[in-house]
Amino acid sequence: MSWLDTTGVEWTADPAALAVARLDRSGVEPDGTPSAVVFPRTAADVQAVLRGASATRTPVVPRGAGTALTGATTAGAGEIVLDLSRMNRILDLRPDDGIAVAEPGVITADLDRAAAAAGLAYAPDPASVEISTIGGNIATNAGGLRCAKYGVTRDAVLGLDVVLADGRLISTGRATLKGVAGYDLTGLFVGSEGTLGVVVSATLRLRPLPAPTATIAATYPSLAAAADASVALTAARIQPVMAELLDAATLAALGLSGAALLIVQVDDDPAPAEAVLKPGAVELRSSTDPAEAATLLAARRQALPAIERLGRPLIEDIAVPRSRMADAIRSIEEIAHRHDVRICTLAHAGDGNLHPIIVTDRDAIAPAAHRAAEDIFALALDLGGTVTGEHGVGTLKRAWLARELGPDSHALQQQLKAVFDPLNILNPGKAL
C-alpha cells in the first residue's frame, strides 16, 4: 500500500483493525479482508486519499461508526476503509440562524445535545442515536422516533461539503433554510450510502422543538385494534411526536402479555390523543411526568435488548402506507409461521415504518430466516410500500431495489452513479 504513504494520512493494516473494519452490524460476511483502514482528519486528507484511490483504481468503503444493518459498510479484499470517525468536530453552531455545521464523525446524540444547550434540537433520532454518526445518518437518510412529526435526515440537511471520487471538493446546497439554486445535489447525496461521494462536512438545520407534554401507553386486545388506534390519531388531526407499536411476539420477548402495545408521545395537549386511544384499549396509562414517561417508554427501549437475549436479531426495515400497517403485521405473523422462525415486530406507527426482527441462531443465520426476509420484502412491495424505510439497501437488498425501482428508473440511477464515480471506486457493489 505504498501509495497510501504518499498521502500523508494515517492508516493501518493491523489485522485487528482490519477485522473490525470489514464488518458492520448486518451479519453480512464480505469476501476477504480489506487492505487498510485510513483515518483522515481533514477534508484535504479525504481528497488526498480519493486522488490516490482514483489513480490506483482502489475501491474505497467510507465508514462512520459501522452501525449499518445492511452490509453497506462491509469491506472485502482489495478495498480500503475510509474511517471518518476522527473527523468528529462540530465546526459551527449558530442558534440565530438555526444551523449547525458538523463533520461526518460527530455522534448524532452529541450534536443534539449541543443544540439543546442552545435551546434547539437536531430532529432526526434513529434508535442508534448514541452510537451512529451524522455521516452515517446522511448515508442512509436515517429516520427515528420523532421523524413522523419533525422529519428525517434529508429534511435536516441544508448543505454538504463532499469530496468526489476524483478528489475534487464541492459544496452543495446552502446555509439558508430555503433555496432552489440548481438541482438538489444535497438530496442526491443523502441516502446514497457512500456511493456518490464522501461527505466531509454537513450544514444541518436545528429547530426549536417543544418538550414532550405526555406519554401514553395503551394495550390493545388485538393488533388490528392497536393499528386502528394509531390511524385514528391522524383522522382526529393529531400529530404525535412518536407512535411506537409493539406486537405480541415483542411483548412476549419482554416477558409481557398482550396482543399489542402502542406508546404515543405528544408535545401539545394530550387530552385529544388520550380520547382517541382509550376506547379500544384494554389498559391505558398516561403521564406528564418525565420519570414516569421513561417507565412507559421502557418497553420500547428494552425491546431490542430483550429480543437479543433470544438469539441473533436480523433487523428488517420496510415501510407501507399507514393504513396497511395492520395487514403488514398480520402477514408477517403468517410468514413467521410458514418458515417456522420467530419474528418480533416493532413499528414506527406514525409513518408506517416496520422493523420485523427475525430471531435466528447466534452462530449462523438459518436459511429459513433469509427466506422469511425475502417474503417480508415481497410483502412490502405488494402493499404498495418500500423495502427500506430508513436503513438503506447495502448489499442485502440490492436485488429488491431493482425490483422496487423497475428497469428504467434503475438504469437512470446507474447513469447517475457513473456521472459521480466513473471508475466505480466508491463503495462498489453497495446500494445500487
Next chain:
Amino acid sequence: MSWLDTTGVEWTADPAALAVARLDRSGVEPDGTPSAVVFPRTAADVQAVLRGASATRTPVVPRGAGTALTGATTAGAGEIVLDLSRMNRILDLRPDDGIAVAEPGVITADLDRAAAAAGLAYAPDPASVEISTIGGNIATNAGGLRCAKYGVTRDAVLGLDVVLADGRLISTGRATLKGVAGYDLTGLFVGSEGTLGVVVSATLRLRPLPAPTATIAATYPSLAAAADASVALTAARIQPVMAELLDAATLAALGLSGAALLIVQVDDDPAPAEAVLKPGAVELRSSTDPAEAATLLAARRQALPAIERLGRPLIEDIAVPRSRMADAIRSIEEIAHRHDVRICTLAHAGDGNLHPIIVTDRDAIAPAAHRAAEDIFALALDLGGTVTGEHGVGTLKRAWLARELGPDSHALQQQLKAVFDPLNILNPGKAL
C-alpha cells in the same frame, strides 16, 4: 407541425394562444413566438408529445399556470409549449395514509381545500397558491408563508410519475412517508424547472396542521428592531407558523407609516411570542379571533397589489442566514438609493427569505432596475445566502447560478442534465 397531429393530442397554433403561452410573469421577453401550444390530458399524451419532440428535436417548454417570476416558462421561436393545466384532477386522497395523488395542473389551493375537507392540510402555501399549480410548485420547489414551520414543496413530495425526454414514464419515490430505496430522484426533479422531465402525477404528503391560535402584528421603530425581534423568537424556542416582515417602503406603499411591521402567526400558546415581540415594539396588536386576524394580516396580503399601483414590480427572491436579515434589508435600502430606484422589501422572516420588489416603469424595465437586481444577487452571496429562495432560476439568474454553485458543482449539474435530457429538448436555456 404535422408531427403533432400524429400524436393525437389537442394542440393549437392560434396566435392569441401563442401570445399568452410565450410569456410568464417575469417580464422576460423571449425571442419570437413558439410554434404551438399542446394540451395533454393524460400521461400517455405527454409521452406521445415527448416522443415526437425527441424524434424531431423540438424544444418543449412545460407550463402550468405560467406564474413563474423568472422566465422559466417563457417560450420562443422553434419551441412548443406543453400546457399541463388540463391535467388537473386529484386522483386520490387517502386521509389514513396522509397522502394525496394529484396531476400537475391542480391548483395548489384546491388541493389544500380538498385536504381540509378530510381534516388535513397540504402545507406549502406560496403567495400564488390560488393561481399556481402543483406542477409549477414542484418545478420551483415553492415555499410560502408557513413553510418555516411546515416545510417547502420538496418536503411534501413523496413520489412522482415523470415522463422523460424520450417519452419513457418512470415512477420515483414511493407512497410511504419514509423510504430510502435508491437515489433520491424525486428530490432531483423538485426544483428542476422542467429541465429534467415532465411531472404527470405527484404523490403528496398531507398533514394534520393545527389551526392558528393567534395573529400578532407589531410595529417597530427601526428595521433592526423588527429583525431582532424575529430572531429573538428562535432564541426563545418559539417556532411561528408565519413571520412576515414589511419594510418602510412597503408600509409607505400601503399608506402606512412606521419603519417596520412584523406579522407573526402561531398555532400554539401565543403568550410566549407576545412576550418576546412586545419589548421593542412601538405598537403590538394580538388577536385570537379569525376575523380580526385577517385584518392584521391584511397589510401583508395587500402589499403586492399596493406596490403594483406604484409601477411594474420586479419581484426578486433571495435568502440569507436568518441573523443577516437586517443587514440584507439595510443594504437593499442602500442599493435603492444608489441606483435611484424604489425597492419595497417583504420578507419571510422565519427562514430569511427576502422578496425585494423593484418598482419600475410600466412600459419598459429601466436599466437601473436591472443593475439594482444584480447588486441584490451579489449581496445575497456576500451574506452567505442564495440568489433564489423559492422562485427558481429561470433565465434571469442563470449567470448568478453559475457563480453561486462554482465551476465543479455547475459542471456536475450539467452532466446530470445530459443524463436525463441528452438532446437538450426539455426547457433548454432555463435554470442551468
